[in-house]
Amino acid sequence: MEALKRSEGKRFFPLSIDLLIPRSPFEADIYFKIGDEMVLFRKRGLPLSRRRINIWREMGVKRIYLDTDDYRAYLEYLRGRLSTVMGDEHRPSEEKARFLYSLVGSFVEEMLVNPEDETIEKGQAFVKEAISYLQKGPRLGKKIIKMMSHDFATYIHLNNVFFLATTFSIHQKLPPKEVEKIGLASIFHDIGKERIDPKILQKPSRLDPGEWKEMKKHPLYSGESLKRAHLTDEEILRIVEEHHEAADGSGYPKGLKEEEIHPYSRLVQICDIFEALCGVRPYRRPFTPYEALKLMKTEMRRKVDWDLYKEFVRFLGPDYYSKLLKRR
Ligand SMILES: [Fe+2]
Numbered sequence: 001m002e003a004l005k006r007s008e009g010k011r012f013f014p015l016s017i018d019l020l021i022p023r024s025p026f027e028a029d030i031y032f033k034i035g036d037e038m039v040l041f042r043k044r045g046l047p048l049s050r051r052r053i054n055i056w057r058e059m060g061v062k063r064i065y066l067d068t069d070d071y072r073a074y075l076e077y078l079r080g081r082l083s084t085v086m087g088d089e090h091r092p093s094e095e096k097a098r099f100l101y102s103l104v105g106s107f108v109e110e111m112l113v114n115p116e117d118e119t120i121e122k123g124q125a126f127v128k129e130a131i132s133y134l135q136k137g138p139r140l141g142k143k144i145i146k147m148m149s150h151d152f153a154t155y156i157h158l159n160n161v162f163f164l165a166t167t168f169s170i171h172q173k174l175p176p177k178e179v180e181k182i183g184l185a186s187i188f189h190d191i192g193k194e195r196i197d198p199k200i201l202q203k204p205s206r207l208d209p210g211e212w213k214e215m216k217k218h219p220l221y222s223g224e225s226l227k228r229a230h231l232t233d234e235e236i237l238r239i240v241e242e243h244h245e246a247a248d249g250s251g252y253p254k255g256l257k258e259e260e261i262h263p264y265s266r267l268v269q270i271c272d273i274f275e276a277l278c279g280v281r282p283y284r285r286p287f288t289p290y291e292a293l294k295l296m297k298t299e300m301r302r303k304v305d306w307d308l309y310k311e312f313v314r315f316l317g318p319d320y321y322s323k324l325l326k327r328r
């Protein structure tokens with residue numbers, strides 16, 4: 001896992017600066033990464049003020065590092081504080097959006113580093129809570145989509161697909177229970193990639209037929225991991241297993257067509273393709289959202305659910321809609 005750093009036998013996890021809540025005292029050693037080294041910057045037990053966090057932010061510090069035990073303990077603490085932070089009237093909505101995005105991202109990252117049944121089970125309750133905030137304030141989801149980061153890391157992809165798919169389903173006025181299924185499926189859809197050889201996942205050139213055959217198994221691997229963690233909802237499993245199926249039958253693993261593919265799988269598929277195109281890859285520059293939507297229109301028209309694609313464009317913004325779909 002790319003985000004995990006090692007130094008002097010210790011393992012460090014990065015924590016977004018957006019997740020630091022001023023605490024007094026702050027019960028964890030704080031490290032900064034300087035070059036390739038982890039440097040102890042602040043001993044545990046010292047108070048951490050809002051002013052100090054702002055100074056770091058102004059210095060351009062985006063993340064601090066905690067060792068494994070402190071990191072897990074701090075995430076637990078943050079999950080307990082989520083409702084207070086989200087309900088805080090004095091906190092600007094941008095800050096809430098960044099907090100929710102980073103916290104879900106940290107959860108996904110932990111799940112990828114430590115893909116045990118317990119992490120997945122524990123994560124479910126947390127994901128449901130995150131979705132409830134998106135349902136209460138749909139503008140929050142839009143804000144998150146605007147500030148998404150696109151990096152070459154699976155956890156950022158899962159995090160982004162989660163926010164795109166849940167916010168899009170809320171926009172589509174799907175009932176809360178259905179949004180929850182889509183949210184859970186989208187956050188877990190690629191965890192099966194953990195079983196694929198990193199050499200295949202990160203290969204900078206085209207996969208050979210054998211590698212491609214292995215890669216195509218990841219939706220089924222994701223489904224197996226969820227079943228093992230007692231996430232057995234039929235629809236959630238279908239979405240996970242069908243997220244690479246395509247309307248024209250050219251997808252995988254089963255080559256299903258149009259209505260054979262669950263409508264929610266088609267929704268997650270669109271968000272997944274869009275996010276992957278906007279992300280950084282070693283062999284190409286990332287597409288802008290407009291370029292990604294355009295490419296989907298010109299080259300993937302038969303692969304996606306066309307009506308849903310149009311809705312997705314409308315959801316992302318009236319500008320995109322008038323540029324891409326209004327002209328004859
Ligand atoms: Fe996938």
Ligand SMILES: [Fe+2]
Pocket residue numbers: 157161189190272
């Ligand atoms: Fe994906």
